[in-house]
Amino acid sequence: MNSEPHNLLFKNVNRKIRNLxxxxxxxxxxxSSYMEDNDEYVSELHYYILALExxxxxxxxxxxxxxxxxEFKNMLIGKKYGGASTIDMQLVRTITNYRERTISRKIYEMTLAILLNFKFSKKQILNCYMRNAFLGSHxxxxxxxxxxRFKDKPVLNELEMASLAAMLLKPMPLNPTKEWFFANESRARYAQKVRVL
Known part of the structure; x- marks a missing residue:
């Protein structure tokens, strides 16, 4: 009996696991190179981000x-779906720039997100996400x-902080329109409603 195909298969699987x-x-x-050691307090802005994301x-x-x-249940029954990514997963996607919409890529993203939680605190992950999130043109x-958005303002009010968090879903265009500001404020007010301590 020829064991050559069996050995070849074993070598291929072994190589794929090693590469993974x-x-x-x-x-x-x-x-990790984007992380900082600081484990700073959670501010109002953090809470608005968590409320929306x-x-x-x-x-x-x-x-x-x-x-x-x-989301899987919503997909099966034909409802609108698409909101299961965590901040940890979004951070992985932002830094690695993986954009493929495949199940294998999603599983890989989930694996990295779980491993990050063993290596870093939740506050470190959240703060890293906040430093690297795409919020608009430049x-x-x-x-x-x-x-x-608020050039010379030393202290932001609640609505202004919520409006910053709302930019995660609809980033600010280079030349924002009235429609963009309206959509941003609507989502900011929603953030204020759902925000929890």
Whole structure:
């Protein structure tokens, strides 16, 4: 009996597993380079971001399995779906720039998000996300967004902070229109309604 095909299959599987482990390590190292040691307090702006993007952020391990099941159920019954990505997963996507819409890519993203939770605190992950999120044309991170939207204002009110968080869904265009400001304020007011401590 010829064991050559069996050995070849084993070598191929072995090579794929080794390459996957190498890729995971390289991506974790890449994401780690964006992290900071500071574990600063959670501000009002943080809470608005969590209200709009990931209400269970402090209660999951990088993947919100309940949200995934909910979205899968919505897909099966023909309802609108598409909201199971956690902040951890969005951070992975932002830094690695993986944009493929495949199940294997989503599983890989989930794996990296879980591993990040073993390596970093939730506050470190949230703050890294806030520094690297795309918020509009030439606007990366919330510090840049504050500068762009509220240049000389030393203290932001609640609606203004909520409007910054709303820019995650609809980033600010280079030349924002009245419609953009209206949509932004509507989502900001929604954030104020759903925001929890």
């Amino acid at each position: 482990i190498i890729n995971i390590n390289m991506d974790i190292i890449s994401i 990931d209400r269970n952020f402090f209660r999951h391990c990088g993947v919100d399995f309940k949200a995934i099941l909910r 606007i990366i991170g919330f510090e840049a967004a504050i500068e762009k």
